[in-house]
Amino acid sequence: KAGVTQTPRYLIKTRGQQVTLSCSPISGHRSVSWYQQTPGQGLQFLFEYFSETQRNKGNFPGRFSGRQFSNSRSEMNVSTLELGDSALYLCASSSAAGTETQYFGPGTRLLVL
Amino acid sequence: KQEVTQIPAALSVPEGENLVLNCSFTDSAIYNLQWFRQDPGKGLTSLLLIQSSQREQTSGRLNASLDKSSGRSTLYIAASQPGDSATYLCAVFRMDSSYKLIFGSGTRLLVRP
Numbered sequence: 001k002a003g004v005t006q007t008p009r010y011l012i013k014t015r016g017q018q019v020t021l022s023c024s025p026i027s028g029h030r031s032v033s034w035y036q037q038t039p040g041q042g043l044q045f046l047f048e049y050f051s052e053t054q055r056n057k058g059n060f061p062g063r064f065s066g067r068q069f070s071n072s073r074s075e076m077n078v079s080t081l082e083l084g085d086s087a088l089y090l091c092a093s094s095s096a097a098g099t100e101t102q103y104f105g106p107g108t109r110l111l112v113l
Numbered sequence: 114k115q116e117v118t119q120i121p122a123a124l125s126v127p128e129g130e131n132l133v134l135n136c137s138f139t140d141s142a143i144y145n146l147q148w149f150r151q152d153p154g155k156g157l158t159s160l161l162l163i164q165s166s167q168r169e170q171t172s173g174r175l176n177a178s179l180d181k182s183s184g185r186s187t188l189y190i191a192a193s194q195p196g197d198s199a200t201y202l203c204a205v206f207r208m209d210s211s212y213k214l215i216f217g218s219g220t221r222l223l224v225r226p
Contacts, residue, residue, distance in 0.1 A: 033213065033214075035214075042218050045213040055210075092157075092214075099144060099164075102214060103159060104149070104156045104158070105156050107156045
């Protein structure tokens with residue numbers, strides 16, 4: 001089985017721009033979660049989707065949004081980028097969030113200048 | 114509020130040594146606890162998942178234990194190798210339908226040849 005894939009792997013943007021990141025889960029997995037990793041804050045939960053429904057959202061401003069498609073692929077969008085949004089964005093998938101192993105993708109490294 | 118702590122923050126050992134990494138959590142109402150490995154600049158690799166009803170899990174040279182009542186988990190690595198050098202993260206999945214992992218800040222391990 002192919003693992004979790006994330007595109008693009010690297011991005012450089014300037015302040016004020018917006019960005020869309022994509023995540024393709026392992027085939028058959030219906031739960032997709034997003035996390036932000038920074039040296040100062042560690043790994044922080046952004047949101048979780050299951051069958052196209054957002055079940056939870058972390059403590060991030062409204063500039064961070066996401067969605068899940070019927071094939072379980074997910075995208076997250078960050079509008080009006082700030083310098084502090086520079087981070088590694090990780091996506092995880094599982095067949096049933098909470099009860100089974102969560103598998104992470106390689107991440108998208110976002111640098112905001 | 115669930116908090117996850119990992120001690121020590123960094124560890125350097127000679128090759129061949131057996132070692133223990135510690136993880137503690139403040140709220141015992143968890144579904145499971147997962148140990149991950151992260152190489153520099155990369156995503157997370159799942160090592161072991163322990164369900165709340167289990168006491169330990171083993172995979173190769175790795176053994177993870179869970180004591181819910183005391184809020185502790187340990188990851189035991191036998192006969193360490195330079196290739197084990199990485200950051201090890203533990204994360205708990207809460208029982209409150211939040212559908213998110215709460216991570217510790219990690220232990221950075223260096224195994225010296």
